[in-house]
Amino acid sequence: MGFEGAMPEISLSINGAQVTGTVEGRTLLVEFIRETMKLTGTHTGCDTSQCGACTVHLDGKAVKSCTMLAVQADGAEVTTIEGLAPEGEMNPMQQAFNDHHGLQCGFCTPGMVMRAMALVAENPDPTEAEVRHGLEGNICRCTGYQNIVAAVLDGAKALRG
Amino acid sequence: MEEFTYTRPATADDATGAHSAAEDAMYMAGGQTLIPVLKQGLAMPTDVVDLNRVDDLAGIQVTGDAVTIGAMTRHAVVAASAEVKGAIPALTVLAGGIGDAQVRNRGTMGGSLANNDPSADYPSAVLGLGATVTTNQREIPADEFFDGMFATNLEDGELIKSVTYPIPEKAGYAKFPNPASRYALVGVFVAKTAGGVRVAVTGAGQDGVFRPAEVEAALSADFSAAALDGVTVPADDLMTDMHAAADYRAHLIVVMAKRAVNQANGQG
Missing domain, CATH: 3.30.43 (Uridine Diphospho-n-acetylenolpyruvylglucosamine Reductase; domain 2)
Known part of the structure; x- marks a missing residue:
C-alpha cells in the first residue's frame, strides 16, 4: 500500500514531459521542481504557505507547491511557469502582465500568472471582484495589485480571443 | 522538515x-x-499516513433531510457543488471562503475538523447545524466533538470518515476574515432547524468554536437581524491577540450574526 523504502520513486508529467525521480517522503514538490528538475521559475517566497509565489498547476488546478509533498504529485500532470512559454514566446497572460507592468520586483509574478491562468480556465470572463477574490492566495509586496488585476482582466480577454 | x-x-x-x-x-x-x-x-x-489516495473518504451525498460529505472532500469541491448549494447554501458560502483558491484546491473538511483551529470555518458549520461526525469507530454528535483549542474528542488513530449535516429550514454564514490569512477573525454560523435555532461562533473563543447563548435566545424569539439590535455578547472568554481585542471580537459576533441571518433570510 505504501512505499517499502524510505526513498519513494515518483513518476509524473512536468510541462508535458514524463519524468521520474527518487525523493524522500518529506521532499516538497517545490524542492523537486527547483532542485531536481532545475526549473527555477517557480519561486519560494515565504515557505509558510501564504504568498503563493510557488503556485503551479496540479492536474489543471492551482496549488502551492511548497505545501505539497513531491510524492503526492506521483502520477499527476504538473505545469510550471516554464510550461506556459515552451517556445520562448510569452503566452497572452504573460504578455498582459508585461503590457500593464503588473509587477515591480517580479518575484511573485510566476505565481500570479499561474494562478491567473487557472482562474481564467475556470471563469473565462471574470469581474474585477472575482479576480481580486481569486488572487487572495498570492501576495505582492511591491505593487498594490492594481496593475496585476488590470493585467489579469486583459489577459483573460486575450485568452477568450 | x-x-x-x-x-x-x-x-x-x-x-x-x-x-x-x-x-x-x-x-x-x-x-x-x-x-x-x-x-x-x-x-x-x-x-x-497520507489519506489523499483513499478514494472512499471523498464524496458528497444529499438525501431529503441531510447532506453527507466525505472527510477528504476538498473545499473547492464543496464550494462548487450544486447539490450542496441546493440543500444547504450556507455550506457552499463557507467552503468558498476558506483560505484562498490554492488552499481550497487541497484542503479538506476532515482535516479542518480534526485540527480544530480556533479560527477555522468548518467547525462552526458542524456545531451550528448540529451535525454528526462519523469515524471508523463511532458516530460523534457535534456538541461532543470539539474539546477546546486545537483539540477534539477523537481518540489516537481514530479517523473521520464523513460528516452528516441535517438540512435546516434556513442557514447562513458570515465572517470577518483576517486580511492577511483569511482565517476568521470572527465567523458566525446561524441555522433555523426543526429542533430550534443554533448559532456557532468561530475565531473568537478561547476554547475554540462555541454557541453564544445570548444570540441564540434572541434569534429563537425572532429569526431576524433586527432581533439582535442591542444584544451583547460577554467578552470574558474571548481571545485577545495582535489582530483584535476581546471586546472587538464580542462586537463583531453580533455584526456577523446579523449578516448571517440576513443571508439565511435571503436578504443579502
Missing part, C-alpha cells in the same frame, strides 16, 4: 492499520496546515 516514513494507503482500513502499526503516526489530509506545521518542527511524527 524532519524525516518521517511515508505511507500511502488506498483504503480507510489500511490507513488506520498503518497508523496503529507506527510508533508515532499522523494522518495527512489536505496538508494545508500539517505541512507548514511539519516544516516548523511543531510536530515530528515518525510516520505520515
